[in-house]
Amino acid sequence: MKTKYIFASFLFSSLAFVGCAEMDTFPEGSTITGEQKEEVGKMDPTKIEARVNAIFAQFNQYMPNTGALGRERHNDIGYPSVMLFTDANGNDVVSDDNGYNWTGSDLDFTDRSQTSLEGQIVWNDMYSIIYASNNVISGIDPASTSATDQYYLAQGLSARAFSYWVLAQLYQFNYKGNESKPCVPLITEENMEAAEKEGCARATVKDVYTKITSDLTEAIGLLEKAKVARKDKRYISLAVAYGLSARVYLTMHEYALAATAADDAIEAASAENIVPGGMTDINKPTFSNIEEKNWMWGIIVNETDGVVTSGIVNWPSHMGSFNYGYANYSGGKQINKSLYNSIPDVDPRKGWWLGSNLRSVNLTAAQQALMTDYGYGAYTQVKFAPYNNVLETATNANDIPLMRVEEMYLIKAEAEAMSGKDGKGTLEKFMQTYRYKEYTVSGGANVQDEVFLQRRIEFWGEGLNWFDLMRLNKGVDRRGGGYPNDNMIFNIASNDNILLWPIPEVEIQSNQALTNADQNTPGTTPEAVADN
Incomplete structure (x- = not known):
């Protein structure tokens, strides 16, 4: 019962x-x-x-x-x-x-x-x-x-x-x-x-x-x-x-509506003095304070919050490289190797991660020394600054981004391209103004694919990529990504039910309107494939 x-x-x-x-x-x-x-x-x-x-x-x-x-x-x-x-x-x-x-x-x-x-x-x-x-x-x-x-x-x-x-x-x-x-x-x-x-x-x-x-x-x-x-x-x-x-209209493939909403968001954000971070704003570890000019919405974390006073039960502990936490011992978080290699050297965002030489041009001498001392590997993130830029701090009170205005420009570009407008021009203008001046969309490139690439780079580690994989039916392909565990290299088809979360068993048992028949069909347990 x-x-x-x-x-x-x-x-x-x-x-x-x-x-x-x-x-x-x-x-x-x-x-x-x-x-x-x-x-x-x-x-x-x-x-x-x-x-x-x-x-x-x-x-x-x-x-x-x-x-x-x-x-x-x-x-x-x-x-x-x-x-x-x-x-x-x-x-x-x-x-x-x-x-x-x-x-x-x-x-x-x-x-x-x-x-x-x-x-x-x-x-x-x-x-x-x-x-x-x-x-x-x-x-x-x-x-x-x-x-x-x-x-x-x-x-x-x-x-x-x-x-x-x-x-x-x-x-x-x-x-x-x-x-x-x-x-x-x-x-x-x-x-x-x-x-x-x-x-x-x-x-x-x-x-x-x-x-x-x-x-x-x-x-x-x-x-x-x-x-x-x-x-x-x-x-x-x-x-x-x-x-x-x-976001919602983009997910629904209602591209004209998505373009209009993104444009309205940019205008309304500007009225709040929220504008994209420029090249000299992003060429250093940052993304830690909700007052940064490009944040539209975020989670404010205070020093007295339980997640902070716990020391290690918080987002920077798992995600950070410069602060004290689990990342110091787990080896931290790295970017997909193939994705990193697709970023031009002139793009300041490439410095958000260590290169194959274990260095980043975005770091100060002290920041680089810390990364070296901790023994972090190639492609480890240095995108997110520690709280108050204090290296090795155990006060992990970083604010957490939920929406940045850069996303609206990329949504607008994709949605315009998919609804018959000049998304290419919108994308190029944004990238040349705020990321690197040499950017162009190559002649035969699909603008939607190009925006997807830029979103993978821009919002790495900000909890958005999964929604892109699902709305674009991309599946999960980790080949060539530099995964250190061979048994984690998967190539999962976009229609495999393993991508869907099951309803928790306790919910099925307790919700009177649900039975086991209402559960998502289990997917195929992923099996490792050969790496590229």
Whole structure:
């Protein structure tokens, strides 16, 4: 017999980690009903503000799933866990599968077991954001003329859309051609109470994307009316909402709409003084502070956060090269060797990694000496600076990028090319202005393929590459990538179900609307192939 619906039990638990229990209780400790929550929100706007803050608190968590997993995991850190897992699944973030590497299960796809801890982390983390978003949306009258209400409602709608966009590409193949296939349970403010009692079936891909696009359309309208300036870049501005729309439409292959949304995002970002990083901005380790001029949206990390005070249970610990953490012992993260070799020497981004000579022109003498002293190998990343640029720091309080404005230029170029406009010219102008002056798209090159190449370089390690592999039906081909473990060299077809995450077994057992028949069909366990 099915037990209590799992969304509620896990998600109430996750909210407890962010100290937001006051959202759902009176001072006396009695539970507030749904109707009472709405009334409290009207009387006390700080309650709604607390709910909004709870959304973004979910992105940065210290082992939020310990109770659900029955153990502590040092790769359990909120949304950056999803970034680490998916990057390791792909072709471009290379690492050694050793005792200090917490992404070993993602490298060999054993994370695709329906009982895997990584699978439970991904599911719980994304639905935690959805639950917190629904909690905001349910407490605000959509017809409210209050600018504050409109701004807060837009936060909930946009964050929910982002979460479903992520889930849709993890649990089903790309939108185009798969519209009628099962995706994920679609939980909104309208059915969340019923879902807790009765469960919720998987919605179709089309239904999920319909909700995503409608949420973002509504959020954009609200932000345009509200004209409320966000306190900082952890919140979603008009530029970010347009940026999310651009991502979604690109994923759906709605290229004309993607080009328009990207253009709108660039314009709105400019109004916030957000512009691409130039050649002298990126020719050094950076990407660690949300105040950098090219960041549109990110995760703000404070020195007092649990992930930081833990020392090693944080994103820089796993990803960084200059700071103290797991990377010091695991050998760090490397770029795909073939991808590195495709970058011209005049491109300052080539210095984001050590070359075959174990050096980078982007480094100071002290930075180079540290990389040498730690014995990092060829192609190791030096893209991400340590916190406050302090070498060997154990204070891993780096902010984490979720969206940079450079992405909007690349989306615009691809989408224009795919909808019959001059995407080539857009791409060349961007690259020549902000990356290197000699850049051109060769005569017979496919602009979409060229943008894909530039996205692989530009957003390496930022948790975006997996979504490109899925939307473009690329599969996973690690041949020639320089993987140190021969048994991790795969060539996985783009339609192999191993690319899809299974619904966690505990969700199948607890969700009354799901049975084993609703599980994704298991894929083929990858077998190593000969390297190039």
